[in-house]
Amino acid sequence: MRKAQIAALTAATLLVAGGYYGLADALDLVPGPVTAAAEDITPQPFPQVASPQATVSQPSPLPEDVPVPQAAALDLLVRALEEDEALEEASVSASVIDVVTGEEILDHRAGTALTPASSNKLLTAWAALSLLGPEHALETSTVLDGETLTLVGGGDVLLAADEGDPTATAGRAGLGDLARQTAEALRSQGVTGVSLRLDDTLFSGPTWNEAWEAGNEAWVSGVQPIMVDVSAYHGQGGYPSDPALHAAQTFADHLREAGVSVQGSITRAAAADSAATVASVSSAPLADVLSLSLRTSDNSMTEVQGHLVAAAAGESADFEGAARAVLAQLGQDGFDTAGVTLLDSSGLAKGNKVPARLLAQVVGRAAGDQGGEVGRSLLAALPVGALDGTLDDRFLDTAAAGTVRAKTGSLDQTVSLSGVVTTADGRLLAFAVVVDGFAEGGLTAARAALDEHLMVPLAGCGCQG
Template sequence: MTTAARVVGTGLLVVVLAGAAYVTADAYDVVPGMVTLQEPPPDPLSFPTAPGAVEPTTTVPALTDLDPQAPVPADAKVQALVDGLVKDPRMGTSVGVVVADQLTGDVLAGHLPEDGRTPASTAKLVTAIASLDTLGPDVTLPTSVVRGPGSSIVLVGGGDMMLAAGAGDPDAVEGHAGLGDLATQVAKALQLEGVTTVSLGFDDSLFASPTLSPTWNPADIAAGFVAPVTALAVDTAKISPGEYPPRYPDPSLAAAKTFAQRLTEAGITVDGTPSRTGKPEGGREIGVVQSAPLDGIVHHFLDTSDNTITEVVSRLVAIHEGLPPSFEGGATAVLHAVAVAGIDTHGAHLVDASGLGAGSVLPPDLLLGLLRLATDPAHGVLRDVATGMPIGGLTGTLSDRYTQSSARGLVRAKTGSLPHVTALAGTVLDADARQLVFVVLADATPDGGQWGPRAAIDAFVTTLSGCGCG
């Protein structure tokens, strides 16, 4: 056999052996192929079919229909508390009360909640809601200086009655803007013109007269509980420091005199005494400072129950509503604004916006509606009403109440106090951490001042906080 034949034979043997090996591997499913030693797979199951539709069997409801004529019962525990408060001799003979669950709005108990009564300073809740809902929380009030003819300048009030006499404090509400800062701006502008002596006028025509309400008790004015309401003032027209000091009879003139002093300190001589005048038409603004935002102002007047600033804010709402910026216009405007916000104002009447005057009437149900709006997360713009109210035992006009109560820190409420009138409207957390909304108006309290009715109301709210009523 030749060498070539041997090579061919050997090659064929290799191919045969390789083929046999692949077939064997295929049979054991090691390599791809059609040969296998596995059992063939079973035939697939038939596709399932759905059963045919059948008529439903008759079912019996677990609960029968409710009787639409059946009365909705008040929570017995809460109603018992309300009844006890109404009968308390310290509360007098005219009491309105309502208590509701904030989350659901369910009224848990009440006593004549639809009857109007004197609200005192709880009326400030109307102004608070109205202003934030219509004007917005970021509005600020300008105090500016406008260049007049010749060497004249005019200080123009934009409603800020809490101006600082000197430098403003950007972290404060009271004194946020300062006449000292304004004088510095104006002095630089005048010096650039080469002017070193000016005559100073002031324009406070933004608000209408009168500046004092005829419904206010003269004794309250004399006691410093309120100042004349003008568009321009330093430190709410206080003549001396303190919570209720005497007030300047003409806050705008007093502010203009203070501004003249600041100008003199900045190097500008003021010729003569400042005089009331109009804003120069087409005059160039040479300086301006801005108040704190409105939400801070609302927080301030709720916490401190500041009558004057509340009246200022109501006039801003009146201007927005196209009404005269007066006591009547402001009161009408704030009630209209809360009605637009969805509050039932039937039976309501305000003679002013602060609640200081005689003759205002609000039903407890109206105040309840305002509080529910302010505590509703869907109305975040009103949050500063809920958070601006005093906290029991801690802040504002409630700082000296609830100090020894288990409800300390759990009560946020607006106070109201007039002769023979004691009121409280706000929220409290109960033992189940549910927020309850309550309103108490008593407008025929016995002689003896505020101590007795306040003690009765505070005991009532303290008991509410521990009742697990929500």
């Protein structure tokens, strides 16, 4: 019942906010792949085919005639946050932007670069969507050169171990399917046995980031361009020590089952230029993949996305290249990246330094008229307060339930939140708040302070003074 009420509240908010297309999709207000509604098993009439001339409606413009919160009122909220005893010795950076006008109406040390934690993922997501496109899919293929079959990793780390599911995001493409398609093609050429090679050269450099502290092995895998569904390990740890080789071994097992013998052990090398494509399978579109990685704050998936941005940009496909490529794409898209330090793509590295203003500007652009498909895809991927993802247990029974859509960030001494909120008056705001440097072990109290003093009042207020 609680989630149904939240869903209804969210729907009402979206009708006011207009451009909030992604969440309207989740509530079945507009066409789209996501739903939060209960399954309807009532028999339905046979569908009618739409005319080819039918047009798809566009998101309504954001309302401009509702009150804009006053800076002084917002400043009082953030100062109350700073004064909470849980944040003693912490630094707070906050920015609030009116989405309609693009004006920054709260600048509380907004240009100060602090450790962003997983809000960092917003930068990677924007760069990936902008450079690669929301519909970009990743191909995992096999190629043959003589009697050497090479499994080529193309960046899909959500591969099903056996059969793929064309309706799923994780497991859209399956290694078992690829093996069976490959075996059929090989048999048609009279090939019944091969030596197997793994080509994971799409990425370079170390698979582990030296900027990550010990203990993070439970929260991120080694970064490689082919894996069996890495999202299945999220929050549980136990990642394979060599995910790419694990995927190749899984493929080899299915190839044998399909009647093609694999001679010797699996070797690693780039596919020969003369090799001919045998078979391939494709991932879900990038927008769907981001919807999974951002909602769950999956570090492994985001690091892979950063490496893919680097490869597409012509940078070295490693951690340093990913940072350069993400910042370059943000700069090309008109964002000011001065003062930003990126050591990874996911936000695990404490050495990352990002101003709240940049995070708010990214979300503000996404939510505004200039956001386009990139912006709508980014917003649609963010968790909704009290409803799903990493916000499913926050803002319960408050004004922020269903009205806050944001990326969370959590490290042992950092908490952040970056997204959009619709005020009680109906004004759509983009915001980013980073709280960095509170006492060790104080994460839960710091997060509660952020919600209590800033986010819930912001959602519930008119903030007119």
